[in-house]
Amino acid sequence: MDYKGLYVHIPFCDSICSYCAFSKVLKNYSNVENYLHTLEDEIKFKNADKYTYDSIFIGGGTPTCLNIDNLEYLLQIISTFNRTPDCEYTIESNPENLTFEKCLLLKKYGVNRVSIGVQSFDLEKLKFLNRTHNFEIVYNGVNNVKKVGIHNINMDFIYGCENDSIELLRKDIQKAIKFDVTHMSFYCLEIENGTVLYNKNCKVDDDFAASLYQKLLFELQRKNFYRYEISNFSKENKFCSKHNLKYWKFTDYIGIGLSACSFVDHCFIENTKNLTKYLNKNYIAFENKLSLDEEKNVFLQQNLRLEKGFKLKTYRERFNSDFLEDYKDKIDIIKNSLVISRTEDVYIKSSMLYIMDNILVDLLH
Amino acid sequence: MKKYPLDHIRNFSIIAHIDHGKSTLADRILELTGAVEVRDLKEQMLDDLELERKRGITIKLNAVSINYHADNGEDYLFNLIDTPGHVDFTYEVSRSLAACEGALLVVDATQGVEAQTLANAYLAIENDLTILPVINKMDLPSASLERTQEEVFKALSIDPDLCLPISAKTGLGIKKVLEMIVKELPSPNGDVNKPLQALIFDSKFDSYRGVIVLIRVKQGSIKVGDKILLMAKNKVYQVTEVGIRTPKEVRVDSLDAGEVGYIAAQIKDIKDIKVGDTITLVDNKASEALPGYRKINPMVFSGLYPTDNDDFEQLRDALEKLALNDSSLVYEPETSSALGSGFRCGFLGLLHMDVIQERLENEYGIDLVCTAPSVVYELTMTDGTFVRLDNPTLFPTNPAVIKSMKEPMVRACILTPSEYIGSLMQLAQDRRGQYIDMKYIDENRVELIYKMPLSEVIFSFFDKLKSITAGYASFDYEIIGYEESDLARMDIMLNGEVVDALTTIVFKKTAYSRARKIVDKLKDEIPRQQFQIPVQACINNKIIARADIKAVRKDVLSKCYGGDISRKKKLLEKQKEGKKRMKEFGKVYVPQQAFIAILSIDDGD
Numbered sequence: 001m002d003y004k005g006l007y008v009h010i011p012f013c014d015s016i017c018s019y020c021a022f023s024k025v026l027k028n029y030s031n032v033e034n035y036l037h038t039l040e041d042e043i044k045f046k047n048a049d050k051y052t053y054d055s056i057f058i059g060g061g062t063p064t065c066l067n068i069d070n071l072e073y074l075l076q077i078i079s080t081f082n083r084t085p086d087c088e089y090t091i092e093s094n095p096e097n098l099t100f101e102k103c104l105l106l107k108k109y110g111v112n113r114v115s116i117g118v119q120s121f122d123l124e125k126l127k128f129l130n131r132t133h134n135f136e137i138v139y140n141g142v143n144n145v146k147k148v149g150i151h152n153i154n155m156d157f158i159y160g161c162e163n164d165s166i167e168l169l170r171k172d173i174q175k176a177i178k179f180d181v182t183h184m185s186f187y188c189l190e191i192e193n194g195t196v197l198y199n200k201n202c203k204v205d206d207d208f209a210a211s212l213y214q215k216l217l218f219e220l221q222r223k224n225f226y227r228y229e230i231s232n233f234s235k236e237n238k239f240c241s242k243h244n245l246k247y248w249k250f251t252d253y254i255g256i257g258l259s260a261c262s263f264v265d266h267c268f269i270e271n272t273k274n275l276t277k278y279l280n281k282n283y284i285a286f287e288n289k290l291s292l293d294e295e296k297n298v299f300l301q302q303n304l305r306l307e308k309g310f311k312l313k314t315y316r317e318r319f320n321s322d323f324l325e326d327y328k329d330k331i332d333i334i335k336n337s338l339v340i341s342r343t344e345d346v347y348i349k350s351s352m353l354y355i356m357d358n359i360l361v362d363l364l365h
Numbered sequence: 366m367k368k369y370p371l372d373h374i375r376n377f378s379i380i381a382h383i384d385h386g387k388s389t390l391a392d393r394i395l396e397l398t399g400a401v402e403v404r405d406l407k408e409q410m411l412d413d414l415e416l417e418r419k420r421g422i423t424i425k426l427n428a429v430s431i432n433y434h435a436d437n438g439e440d441y442l443f444n445l446i447d448t449p450g451h452v453d454f455t456y457e458v459s460r461s462l463a464a465c466e467g468a469l470l471v472v473d474a475t476q477g478v479e480a481q482t483l484a485n486a487y488l489a490i491e492n493d494l495t496i497l498p499v500i501n502k503m504d505l506p507s508a509s510l511e512r513t514q515e516e517v518f519k520a521l522s523i524d525p526d527l528c529l530p531i532s533a534k535t536g537l538g539i540k541k542v543l544e545m546i547v548k549e550l551p552s553p554n555g556d557v558n559k560p561l562q563a564l565i566f567d568s569k570f571d572s573y574r575g576v577i578v579l580i581r582v583k584q585g586s587i588k589v590g591d592k593i594l595l596m597a598k599n600k601v602y603q604v605t606e607v608g609i610r611t612p613k614e615v616r617v618d619s620l621d622a623g624e625v626g627y628i629a630a631q632i633k634d635i636k637d638i639k640v641g642d643t644i645t646l647v648d649n650k651a652s653e654a655l656p657g658y659r660k661i662n663p664m665v666f667s668g669l670y671p672t673d674n675d676d677f678e679q680l681r682d683a684l685e686k687l688a689l690n691d692s693s694l695v696y697e698p699e700t701s702s703a704l705g706s707g708f709r710c711g712f713l714g715l716l717h718m719d720v721i722q723e724r725l726e727n728e729y730g731i732d733l734v735c736t737a738p739s740v741v742y743e744l745t746m747t748d749g750t751f752v753r754l755d756n757p758t759l760f761p762t763n764p765a766v767i768k769s770m771k772e773p774m775v776r777a778c779i780l781t782p783s784e785y786i787g788s789l790m791q792l793a794q795d796r797r798g799q800y801i802d803m804k805y806i807d808e809n810r811v812e813l814i815y816k817m818p819l820s821e822v823i824f825s826f827f828d829k830l831k832s833i834t835a836g837y838a839s840f841d842y843e844i845i846g847y848e849e850s851d852l853a854r855m856d857i858m859l860n861g862e863v864v865d866a867l868t869t870i871v872f873k874k875t876a877y878s879r880a881r882k883i884v885d886k887l888k889d890e891i892p893r894q895q896f897q898i899p900v901q902a903c904i905n906n907k908i909i910a911r912a913d914i915k916a917v918r919k920d921v922l923s924k925c926y927g928g929d930i931s932r933k934k935k936l937l938e939k940q941k942e943g944k945k946r947m948k949e950f951g952k953v954y955v956p957q958q959a960f961i962a963i964l965s966i967d968d969g970d
Contacts, residue, residue: 007928187924190922207919211918247930250930255927255928260928263928286931302930352895355920357936360937364937
C-alpha cells in the first residue's frame with residue numbers, strides 16, 4: 001500500500017508579508033469558520049479520507065494565526081484521517097503565534113514538526129519583509145514548542161534582500177543553531193507579481209544572490225547542515241522533510257484548501273485561488289491527466305532538485321522504461337552537468353544545481 | 366458600362382505626406398459618388414493588403430473608375446489612381462502620376478507641409494499635372510487653414526485661395542472637391558486612331574487570369590483578342606480581358622485613348638510586366654515608347670533566414686508568391702555558416718524591407734532572422750575587375766586587393782520646426798552628412814538639404830530624427846549616385862568564432878566607436894549561458910573591441926511552491942520555446958533580437 005502526503009492550506013494571516021505570493025487573506029473570523037466547514041466538504045468531495053497518510057503538512061497563509069477554537073476545529077478535522085505511526089505531521093507558523101496554549105494543542109493532536117517562518121533575526125531586514133517579530137519572540141515561541149515536547153523544528157530564512165551580506169546570514173545561522181533546530185530552509189527572495197515588493201519595483205540581482213548562496217552553502221556545511229535540496233538543509237538524514245520529498249520525488253499527494261495542488265493517479269489538480277469561488281464549493285481550477293512523457297519530464301524537473309537526484313531503478317520501476325534510453329540524445333548534450341554514478345544515481349553536478357533550469361531546458365522533451 | 370466622351374473624363378491621383386489623410390479622402394470620394402455602398406465601406410477601401418490597413422499606409426497603388434453626377438447635370442468618369450505614400454516607391458508614384466492629368470495634393474491642416482508633400486508635389490509638377498490642393502483635417506481643433514495655405518504658397522507658389530478646406534473624416538468640403546475636379550482638372554486628350562500607346566503603371570498577379578496589368582491608354586485603343594507587344598521587354602501576348610475597376614472589376618469592350626483600366630493576357634511571369642513600360646499592338650506598332658521606363662535597382666539588401674531551417678522551402682514559396690505582385694523584390698538563395706540556408710533579398714528601401722519581412726512573418730507564419738541591412742557598394746580591384754557588392758561577407762578579407770571603394774549617396778531633405786535645426790545639423794554631421802542648403806518655408810519651418818551616404822540613412826536615422834524633434838520633422842531622400850569612400854569589413858566573433866551573419870561594412874573613421882557599441886549591445890542581448898562568452902569585433906584580423914557575456918550563475922526557482930509543479934513546468938516550457946527561437950553558433954545561443962539590436966546602434970549616442 002502506497003502512503004500519500006496530505007497538504008492542507010489555511011490562507012489566513014494577521015498581516016501580509018511584503019514578498020509573499022501565496023494565496024492569503026487577512027483574517028476575518030466569520031470567514032475562518034466558513035472556510036473550515038468548506039474544507040470538510042472538500043474532503044468529502046475529493047474522498048481525501050479514503051487514503052492513509054505518512055505525511056501531513058498544514059501550510060498557508062499562517063495556520064497558527066487561527067484562534068484556539070478554530071485551530072482545534074482544524075486539527076479535529078485532520079485527526080479523522082488514517083495516519084501511519086511514523087507519520088510526519090508539520091504545521092507552518094509565525095513565531096508570534098506560538099503560545100504555550102497553542103503548542104499544547106498541536107501536541108495533543110499529534111503534530112510532531114513545526115516549521116517557523118523566521119526569515120531573519122535582523123530587525124531591519126524583518127522590517128523590509130514586513131515581519132513584526134524579533135529575536136525574543138522567536139525565542140519564546142521555540143521554547144513553547146520544545147516545552148510541549150516537539151523537537152523536530154524547521155526555520156525558514158530568506159536571502160537576497162538589498163542589504164544582505166554573508167555576515168548577516170552567518171549570524172542568522174548561528175542563532176538558529178543555538179535553538180538546536182533540525183532543519184533550515186534558505187529561500188532566495190523572489191519578486192513576484194502581486195506582492196508589495198513587486199509594486200515597489202524591487203529587484204534581486206542574480207549574481208548577488210548566487211554569491212550569497214555559495215557562501216551560505218559553505219557556512220551551513222561547516223555547521224553540519226547538509227543540503228539535500230536546492231534550498232533545504234537538514235542536520236541528519238532523518239530530519240529531511242518527508243512531506244516536501246513527496247513533491248520532489250513526485251509521488252502522490254492530496255491538497256485541500258484554497259490554491260492547494262494534488263497529484264494522484266497521474267492526475268495533477270490545482271484548486272482555485274479565488275476565495276469566493278472556493279467558499280462556493282468551486283474547488284478545482286485546473287485538472288490535467290499527465291501523459292507518460294509529461295510525467296517523465298515532471299519527474300525529472302522535480303527529482304533533479306535533490307542533491308542526490310534519483311535512482312535509475314526508481315525511474316525504471318515507475319515508468320517501465322529506461323531513463324538512459326528515453327533521454328538518450330539529450331543526455332549527451334548535458335553530459336558535463338549531469339552525473340550518472342556507478343551506483344546508478346542520476347543527479348546534477350553539485351556546483352551546477354543553482355543553474356539547473358538551464359540544464360533542464362536541454363534535457364526535457 | 367457606357368462610354369464617356371474624353372472631355373467628361375478626369376484622370377487624377379491623390380498625393381500627400383504619410384498620414385495626411387490620402388486614403389481617407391479616397392474613401393470619402395468613393396462613398397459620395399456612390400461607387401461603394403456605405404455598408405460595404407471598410408476603412409481605407411483602396412488599401413487591399415491587411416498590412417496596409419494596419420499601418421495606415423498604402424504600399425501597392427491601385428486604381429478605380431467612378432461615375433460622378435455633377436451639379437451641371439452631366440455624368441463624368443473619374444479615374445482615381447492611388448499612389449504609395451513613401452519614398453521607397455517614388456518611381457511607382459511618378460509612373461502613376463504619368464497616367465494622370467491632375468493631382469489632389471492633400472495637406473494636413475495640423476501638420477502643414479512635410480517632406481513628402483514637397484517630394485510628391487515636385488513629382489506632379491515634373492509630370493505637368495494640374496495640382497488641386499486640399500487642406501485636410503479641418504475638423505481638428507489644432508487645424509490652421511491660414512498657416513497651411515501660407516506654407517503651400519511659399520513652398521509651391523500655389524494661390525492660397527485655391528486651397529480647399531476639407532475634412533475627409535467628417536465629409537466636410539468633399540462635394541466641393543468633386544466639383545473642382547470637374548472644373549479645374551484638365552480632361553485627357555489623345556487620338557484614338559493613332560497606334561496604341563498604353564502606359565503600365567501597376568500590376569498584380571491573379572492565379573486564374575495571370576498578371577492583371579493596370580494601364581493608361583495614351584493613344585489608340587485596346588480590346589480583347591489584340592496581340593500586344595511590351596516594348597521594353599519585347600514580349601508578345603494576346604489580350605484575354607479588358608475592363609475597369611469600379612472598384613469591382615467590370616469588363617468593357619475596349620479601352621480608348623484617355624482611359625484607364627486593366628487588361629489580362631495570360632501573362633504567367635510578373636517579371637515581364639515592368640512599371641513604366643509601354644504596350645502597343647503587334648500589327649500596328651507605335652513608332653516609339655512612352656517616356657518613363659526605368660529599371661529600378663534595389664538599394665538595400667538583407668539576408669532573410671528561417672529561424673527553423675526546416676522552413677527554408679516554405680520561405681522560398683512565400684518569397685515567390687510575394688514577388689508575383691511585387692516586381693521590385695529580388696531574392697537569391699544564399700548560405701551562411703551561422704544561419705544556414707536563406708535568401709539574400711533586395712529592397713527599394715527600408716520601408717519596403719520592413720513590409721516584406723512583416724508580411725512573411727504575419728501572412729506566411731515564418732519566423733525570420735534578418736541580418737543587418739546593407740547597401741550596394743562598388744569596388745574596383747587592383748586587377749581591374751569591378752564588383753557591385755550587396756553582401757558584406759563577400760567583401761575581401763584582404764584589403765590589399767581593393768583599388769577603390771564607392772558607396773551610394775543620397776540627397777536628404779528634412780523639414781523641421783526651426784527650433785530643432787541645431788540638433789538635426791549635429792545628427793546629419795554625425796552621419797557623415799554634407800550641408801547643401803537650408804530654406805525657410807515660413808518663419809518657423811525649415812527645409813534642410815544634406816548629402817549623406819545611404820548606409821548612414823538605413824541605420825536608425827529616421828527613428829533618431831523623429832526622437833530629436835519629438836516627431837515633428839519629416840524626411841525624404843533620393844539616391845544621387847556613388848562616391849569614393851574609405852570602408853572596411855568588420856567581423857564579429859562569438860566565443861572566438863566569426864558569425865558571418867553579423868559581418869558589416871563600416872566607414873573606417875567611425876569603425877572603433879561602432880564596434881564598441883555593437884559588442885556592448887550584443888553582450889546585453891545574448892542571454893548568459895553556462896560559460897563566459899567573449900564578444901569581439903575585428904577588422905583585418907585585428908580585434909578592435911571586446912565585451913564578455915558572463916556565465917549564468919543563477920537559473921532556478923528557489924522555492925518549491927507546495928506541490929505546484931505546473932508553475933515550474935510552464936516556466937521551463939517557456940524557456941525551452943525561447944531557446945528554440947534562438948540560433949546556435951558553436952555553443953552560443955543567439956536570440957533574434959540580437960540581430961535586430963545591432964540595427965539600432967547609433968553613432969551619436
